[in-house]
Amino acid sequence: MSVFSDKIKNFFGIGKTLSGEVFEDLTDLLVEGDFGAAGAYRLADELKDACKKEKVADGEGARKILAKLLEAMLLKAKKAVPPEGGGLAIILLLGVNGVGKTTTAAKLADKMRGEGKKPILAAGDTFRAAAIDQLKIHGERLGVRVVAHQHGGDPAAVVYDAVEAAQAGGGDVIIADTAGRMHTKSALVEELKKIDRIVESKAKDARYIKYLVLDATTGRNALAQAEIFHQAVSIDGVILTKFDSSAKGGVVFSLAEDLALPVIFLCTGEKYGDIKPFDSKTYAEEFSGLV
Numbered sequence: 001m002s003v004f005s006d007k008i009k010n011f012f013g014i015g016k017t018l019s020g021e022v023f024e025d026l027t028d029l030l031v032e033g034d035f036g037a038a039g040a041y042r043l044a045d046e047l048k049d050a051c052k053k054e055k056v057a058d059g060e061g062a063r064k065i066l067a068k069l070l071e072a073m074l075l076k077a078k079k080a081v082p083p084e085g086g087g088l089a090i091i092l093l094l095g096v097n098g099v100g101k102t103t104t105a106a107k108l109a110d111k112m113r114g115e116g117k118k119p120i121l122a123a124g125d126t127f128r129a130a131a132i133d134q135l136k137i138h139g140e141r142l143g144v145r146v147v148a149h150q151h152g153g154d155p156a157a158v159v160y161d162a163v164e165a166a167q168a169g170g171g172d173v174i175i176a177d178t179a180g181r182m183h184t185k186s187a188l189v190e191e192l193k194k195i196d197r198i199v200e201s202k203a204k205d206a207r208y209i210k211y212l213v214l215d216a217t218t219g220r221n222a223l224a225q226a227e228i229f230h231q232a233v234s235i236d237g238v239i240l241t242k243f244d245s246s247a248k249g250g251v252v253f254s255l256a257e258d259l260a261l262p263v264i265f266l267c268t269g270e271k272y273g274d275i276k277p278f279d280s281k282t283y284a285e286e287f288s289g290l291v
Contacts, residue, residue, distance in 0.1 A: 003248075004032075004033050004248040004249060004250075004287075005249075005286055005287055005288070005289045005291075006289065007029065007032075007033075008029070008033075008063065008066075008287065008288055008289040009063070009288075009289030010289075011025070011026065011029055011059075012059030012060065012062050012063050012289070013059055016058065016059035016062075017057070018048075018051055018056070018057055018058070018059070018062055020048070023044045023045070023047065023048045024044070026040075026044045026047070027040045027041050027044045028040075030043060030044065030250060032248070033248045033249065033250035033287075034219040034220055034248045034249065034250035034251040034254070035250040035251075035253060035254060036220070036223075036254050036258070039253065039254055039257055039258075043066075043069060043070075043073075043253075046069055047062065047065060047066055047069060050065045050069065051065060063288045063289055063290055064288075064290065066288045067284045067285045067287075067288040067290055068284070070253060070283075070284035070287060070288060071280050071281050071284035071285075073253050073256055073257055073284075074252070074253065074256045074262070074280035074283065074284060075280055076256055076257065076260065077255070077256035077260050077261055077262035078260045078261075078262065087172075087205065087206065087207065088163075088166050088167065088172055088173075088174070088203060088205070088206040088207070089172065089173045089174070089206060089207040089208075089209065090163065090173075090174045090176065090199055090203055090206050090207070090208045090209065091108065091173065091174065091175045091176065091209050091210075091211060092124075092159075092176045092178065092195065092196070092199065092208070092209070092210045092211070093105055093108075093175065093176060093177055093178060093211055093213055093239075094178055094192060094210060094211070094212050094213065094229055094233070094235070095178075095180065095212055095213035095214060095225070095229070096180050096225055097180030098180065098215065099180070099213045099214060099215045099241055099242075100213060100215070100241040100242065100267065101125070101177055101178065101180065101213045102125065102131050102134050102135055102138070102177050103138075103241075103267075103270065104213050104239055104241060104265075104267060104275070105121055105135065105138070105175045105176075105177045106121070106135070106138035106139075106142065106272060107267060107272050107273075107274065107275040108175050108265075108275070109121055109138070109139075109142055109144045109175050110142050110144075110272040110273070111275060112173050112175070113142060113143070113144060117172055117173050118170075118171045118172050118173070119144050119145075119171060119172075119173040119174070119175055120144070120145050120146075120147060120162050120165060120166055120170060120171035120173070120174050120175070121135055121138065121139050121144055121145070121146045121147070121175055121176075121177070122146075122147045122148075122158050122159050122161075122162035122174055122175065122176035122177065123135045123136070123146060123147065123148035123149070123158060123177055124155040124158050124159055124176045124177050124178045124179070124195065125155070125177050125178055125179040125180070126149060126150075126151060126152060126153045126154070126155050126158065126179065127151075127152070127155075127179040128151075128179065128180075129151040131177065131179070132148050132151060135148065135177055136148060142272070145165070145170060145171065147161050147162040147165055149161075155178060155179065155191065155195055156191075156194050156195045156198045158176075159174075159176050159195055159198060159199060160198055160202055162174045162176060163199065163202045163203050163206075164202075167203070176195075178192065178195065179191075189228065189229075189232045192229075192232055192233050193232060193233060196210070196233045209236050209237070210233055210234065210235050210236050211235070211236065211237050211238065211239050211264060211265075212225070212226055212229050212230070212235045212237075212238050212239070212261075213238075213239045213241060214226065214238055214239070214240055214241070215240075215241055215242050216240040216241060216242050216243040216244075216247035216249070216251075216266075217242050217244075217247050219248060219250075219251055220251060220254075222251050222255075223251055223254050223255060223258065223259075226238065226255055226259055226261060227258075227259065230259055230261065235261060237261060237262050237263065237264040238255055238261055238262070238263045238264065239263070239264055239265045239266075239267065240252070240263055240265070240266050240267065240278075241267040242267070243266045243267060243268050244268060244269075249283075249287055250287075252283065262278070263278040263283075264277070264278055265277060265278060266278055
């Protein structure tokens, strides 16, 4: 996000006079940063009003107010139930092809293991033999149990067996990978609903969390994916992958404002440790070019 936050910082550069035209130009810049048009106009108007109310006339002061407005936008999103506390937690990872769900599952398993939990990886992507093999390799490297079936098997059955294994004392957190279903394919979305129903019936007392994994570099397309998946199986939160300097980052605010979906984790690389909890204040400040 550094490239785009630099644009925000330069936009409100030294000697910048806050005129009406400035806020109009800001709207265009926000849209370039993957904000929706309506949200960009609204934010620019709110910033203009806040600067006038607080008698701020310089770019530095405007960026500080912008960061506060952005943080407030993020805090409107509902909070997902974290996989903490006693009892079984089940994390279902959803998303389209190529976003990095399998690697994200391994990163979460490593994180949970480091926190003293006993994770189980469920190879629910039975449509790709490579995905099953990949998860098994991750499991061996991490020392984490992997529940897997044959290529072409029923994904819901894999998740079912993982729940049984955990309930038998084999683990306290299940992290279930799923196939990269295209959000435009209704039949595949129906398969997700089947997994959803099985988990809810098999583990009624478990803390069941559904995370949508999105590629941060896809911009507004990520919001379209989130809308379909959220409508299908009611997503609890988002994990953004590939969050490097090429990701503009504005879609995070659209996820919060339009769908009340919070980002839970950011993934920045391929290593197991390249995952960090999302912090609204820090993100808003970084986006505004304050950090």
